[in-house]
Amino acid sequence: MANKKKGYGKLTRREFLKAAGLAAAGGLLSTCAPAPTPTPRTPATPAPGTPVPRVEGATPEERALNGIKALKAAGKIKNGDTFVILHHSGQRNNIVPALEEWNRLTGLNFVSAEEGLEANIYTKVMNEAVTRTGSYDIFLTFVNWIADMAEAGLIVDQTEWWEKYDPEVDHGPNAYVSPIDRFTSLYKGRRYAMGADNDTFSMFYRKDLMENPDEQKRFEDKFGRKLEVPRTWEEFDQWVAFFDRPDQGIRGVHMYAERYFAYTGWAARFISRGGAYFDDNMDPLITSEEGVTALEEMVRLIQNHAWPDAVTGDWSVAYTRFPEGSVFCAWAWPSLGKWAQDPKTSKIVGKVGAMEIPGTMHDGELIRAVPHVVGWSFSISRYSKSPEACYCFIQWFCGPKTGLDAIARVGTLDIFRQSWFNEPKMKEAYGADFLPVLLANSKNAFPDISLRGANEYLDKLNLHLQQAFAGQKKPEQALKDAADEWQKITDRLGRLSQIEAWRQERKNYPEPIQRLWRKKGLFKD
Amino acid sequence: MHFPVRWSPEWNEERWMGQLLILPMQLLIWFVLIVPMLIVIYLSLVSWQPIMGVDWWQAPFAGLSNYVQALQDQRFLTALGRTMGLVLVAVSLEFLLGLALALFFHQEEFPGKRIVASILLYPMMLPWVVVGLCFYLLFLDKGPVNYILISLFGPDASVQWYQNPLLALMTIALADIWQWTPFMFLVIYSGLGALPPEPVEAAMTLGASRWEIFRYIVFPMLKPVMLIALIIRALEAFKIFDLVYIMTGGGPGTSTESLSLYLYRTGFIYGQLSYAAAMALLVLILIALVARLAVRPLEREL
Numbered sequence: 001m002a003n004k005k006k007g008y009g010k011l012t013r014r015e016f017l018k019a020a021g022l023a024a025a026g027g028l029l030s031t032c033a034p035a036p037t038p039t040p041r042t043p044a045t046p047a048p049g050t051p052v053p054r055v056e057g058a059t060p061e062e063r064a065l066n067g068i069k070a071l072k073a074a075g076k077i078k079n080g081d082t083f084v085i086l087h088h089s090g091q092r093n094n095i096v097p098a099l100e101e102w103n104r105l106t107g108l109n110f111v112s113a114e115e116g117l118e119a120n121i122y123t124k125v126m127n128e129a130v131t132r133t134g135s136y137d138i139f140l141t142f143v144n145w146i147a148d149m150a151e152a153g154l155i156v157d158q159t160e161w162w163e164k165y166d167p168e169v170d171h172g173p174n175a176y177v178s179p180i181d182r183f184t185s186l187y188k189g190r191r192y193a194m195g196a197d198n199d200t201f202s203m204f205y206r207k208d209l210m211e212n213p214d215e216q217k218r219f220e221d222k223f224g225r226k227l228e229v230p231r232t233w234e235e236f237d238q239w240v241a242f243f244d245r246p247d248q249g250i251r252g253v254h255m256y257a258e259r260y261f262a263y264t265g266w267a268a269r270f271i272s273r274g275g276a277y278f279d280d281n282m283d284p285l286i287t288s289e290e291g292v293t294a295l296e297e298m299v300r301l302i303q304n305h306a307w308p309d310a311v312t313g314d315w316s317v318a319y320t321r322f323p324e325g326s327v328f329c330a331w332a333w334p335s336l337g338k339w340a341q342d343p344k345t346s347k348i349v350g351k352v353g354a355m356e357i358p359g360t361m362h363d364g365e366l367i368r369a370v371p372h373v374v375g376w377s378f379s380i381s382r383y384s385k386s387p388e389a390c391y392c393f394i395q396w397f398c399g400p401k402t403g404l405d406a407i408a409r410v411g412t413l414d415i416f417r418q419s420w421f422n423e424p425k426m427k428e429a430y431g432a433d434f435l436p437v438l439l440a441n442s443k444n445a446f447p448d449i450s451l452r453g454a455n456e457y458l459d460k461l462n463l464h465l466q467q468a469f470a471g472q473k474k475p476e477q478a479l480k481d482a483a484d485e486w487q488k489i490t491d492r493l494g495r496l497s498q499i500e501a502w503r504q505e506r507k508n509y510p511e512p513i514q515r516l517w518r519k520k521g522l523f524k525d
Numbered sequence: 526m527h528f529p530v531r532w533s534p535e536w537n538e539e540r541w542m543g544q545l546l547i548l549p550m551q552l553l554i555w556f557v558l559i560v561p562m563l564i565v566i567y568l569s570l571v572s573w574q575p576i577m578g579v580d581w582w583q584a585p586f587a588g589l590s591n592y593v594q595a596l597q598d599q600r601f602l603t604a605l606g607r608t609m610g611l612v613l614v615a616v617s618l619e620f621l622l623g624l625a626l627a628l629f630f631h632q633e634e635f636p637g638k639r640i641v642a643s644i645l646l647y648p649m650m651l652p653w654v655v656v657g658l659c660f661y662l663l664f665l666d667k668g669p670v671n672y673i674l675i676s677l678f679g680p681d682a683s684v685q686w687y688q689n690p691l692l693a694l695m696t697i698a699l700a701d702i703w704q705w706t707p708f709m710f711l712v713i714y715s716g717l718g719a720l721p722p723e724p725v726e727a728a729m730t731l732g733a734s735r736w737e738i739f740r741y742i743v744f745p746m747l748k749p750v751m752l753i754a755l756i757i758r759a760l761e762a763f764k765i766f767d768l769v770y771i772m773t774g775g776g777p778g779t780s781t782e783s784l785s786l787y788l789y790r791t792g793f794i795y796g797q798l799s800y801a802a803a804m805a806l807l808v809l810i811l812i813a814l815v816a817r818l819a820v821r822p823l824e825r826e827l
Binding site for chain 2: 119122123126129130147148151152153258259260307308309311312313314452453455456459463464466467469470472473492493494
């Protein structure tokens with residue numbers, strides 16, 4: 001028996017296993033080199049064909065409804081068909097009443113699937129990209145997830161439907177505020193989404209203190225100029241320092257320096273100085289002089305004139321600090337103004353002013369760069385039973401009339417069509433004084449990083465910026481560390497594809513910023 | 526190809542029927558345990574993110590590079606060390622406090638003892654999220670803890686709990702200790718109640734002191750119970766996520782980031798599922814080794 005075993009292939013079983021084990025280990029060890037980058041499939045983009053015939057109708061809403069009629073007539077959908085919209089629970093009030101109206105008008109059954117945590121929406125979306133269950137037909141997600149969703153092959157390119165149905169997003173009297181029309185929908189030059197929100201930051205301050213004659217005199221004595229709302233970041237820093245009164249329980253400012261939005265204040269200064277996140281080759285430019293100076297200024301501001309929870313808290317801190325009157329000024333989303341004017345949530349009702357975000361002077365021209373932070377856009381699942389019907393819904397929802405009603409209701413979606421800024425309904429919802437400020441800020445809004453892997457780029461940036469704000473790192477080092485991490489992400493995801501996306505993304509910035517970049521010769525095109 | 530089951534006379538109809546009946550459960554176990562595990566192993570050996578635009582089964586083979594990257598990843602190693610440190614400190618204190626409480630309740634009689642013992646168990650029944658939120662609020666800059674400190678020692682006594690990495694970690698450890706000391710108490714108290722009284726009575730008759738009784742009689746008899754409590758608690762604490770996520774988000778920077786939080790971020794925020802799978806498997810191997818070492822004395826006892 002033993003001989004028989006030994007003779008079998010002239011190896012004992014132990015010898016064979018040993019040899020096989022060594023071979024396998026050797027094979028595996030030889031693959032310890034950095035992981036290769038896979039060749040991505042092209043995001044779902046229909047082949048260019050003949051010009052798409054326009055659908056009849058006087059308004060975007062009418063065209064959307066006509067589209068549904070045509071789809072029904074063609075037998076592509078029928079009454080009672082169900083479509084599911086994944087969205088955040090904060091948008092319930094905006095969306096659910098509109099769904100009821102849409103279902104009544106179309107006979108379809110659009111239903112809402114709410115999710116309470118924003119981060120969970122991303123997880124669900126990515127799960128759907130992998131599992132392809134078709135559980136959701138429409139996604140209402142952060143604007144800067146569009147790239148991930150498109151590259152994962154989950155969402156459809158809407159460009160042809162935009163031509164067919166004309167949602168009046170980028171032209172005409174009902175257009176969105178530019179450049180919000182671009183960066184809430186475009187990825188690599190194609191329309192993969194439709195913006196449904198405006199998350200441009202605004203700065204809110206204590207108007208009562210500004211209007212106090214004693215304060216005005218003291219300010220003038222100290223700085224030799226009138227006490228006015230600051231226009232540049234330099235003036236802003238003096239203004240904040242002047243009103244910083246820790247002994248009276250009021251700090252100068254609340255700006256985010258925490259784990260999730262630490263980039264906002266830094267980016268506003270960096271970009272208004274003429275900085276850009278990347279160069280033509282996707283090499284980070286954040287360690288430039290503009291980047292380091294901007295961060296040094298922000299670190300000084302936060303460490304000297306803000307409560308510590310600017311660094312350790314979360315987004316909600318602005319919504320407690322400012323309305324309770326413990327900071328002189330704060331910046332956040334448009335809703336902060338509402339909170340500060342609501343007697344239920346505020347101790348400073350009637351004392352609130354809003355202002356344009358300051359900027360930087362360049363040869364006599366003031367360049368403002370206002371962060372558009374997060375924002376929500378509609379996109380459509382490739383696995384939906386009728387993506388075109390879904391498109392009709394989102395065009396109808398974002399339409400000039402329907403959208404006006406939906407957005408005026410209390411919820412986390414904010415005003416985005418320019419014509420709405422004159423509507424009484426919106427003036428009532430936001431306050432007539434605030435709307436011109438928000439409009440001006442919106443025109444200077446720049447997007448979050450919206451490349452593929454945006455979450456990771458921003459998280460790594462926030463991580464190092466927060467360390468700088470907490471005093472754990474020098475500003476220069478923090479930016480260098482972030483830049484190193486960004487290089488790794490770019491290489492992992494494929495530099496060429498990212499270069500193309502960044503080349504297109506730059507075009508979504510406000511024109512004055514693009515002009516400044518051209519003047520500085522930052523990019524070749 | 527080998528057929529796993531050889532026909533023999535013993536394989537009668539009854540036995541076939543038995544096999545057939547357990548087959549659905551076998552398949553279910555394969556499906557929920559083995560298949561996901563195999564997928565995780567597969568993912569760890571390829572380079573894949575959903576946003577790369579290729580399907581996971583088409584991802585290029587990456588060999589051990591994800592593992593190598595993890596072993597060179599300072600953030601991963603630091604999170605691992607930090608989590609182990611947190612487990613060591615928190616679980617040790619939970620054990621000592623639980624033991625002290627259990628001995629006290631075992632030896633002393635006082636009115637309302639049962640009610641107090643029941644109340645002591647409540648923290649353990651609360652969801653992690655609730656505990657995290659309560660402790661987060663307690664240690665806010667304007668929270669009750671700072672309020673008490675300022676009332677007692679003046680305005681300069683206010684502490685920035687979440688800005689200092691060590692203090693932030695301490696608040697997390699405190700929350701964990703508060704919640705899980707009752708578990709130690711419960712297990713050890715039950716163990717004490719189950720000990721035979723005779724050895725203790727004999728020792729008392731022979732004039733042994735309380736310490737001697739504990740050291741030479743109670744402790745050795747209680748050791749298996751204590752070891753089990755320590756192992757269960759340590760394994761559970763190693764996975765700490767909710768408290769860190771809610772109280773500090775892992776910050777400032779990554780200075781309180783636990784291993785689970787880092788894995789979550791890598792897998793679900795950055796979408797690096799392959800890399801997260803490799804790290805998770807490394808952690809699994811580590812935990813399995815530690816658990817094996819921890820169980821060894823228990824095996825000797827039994």
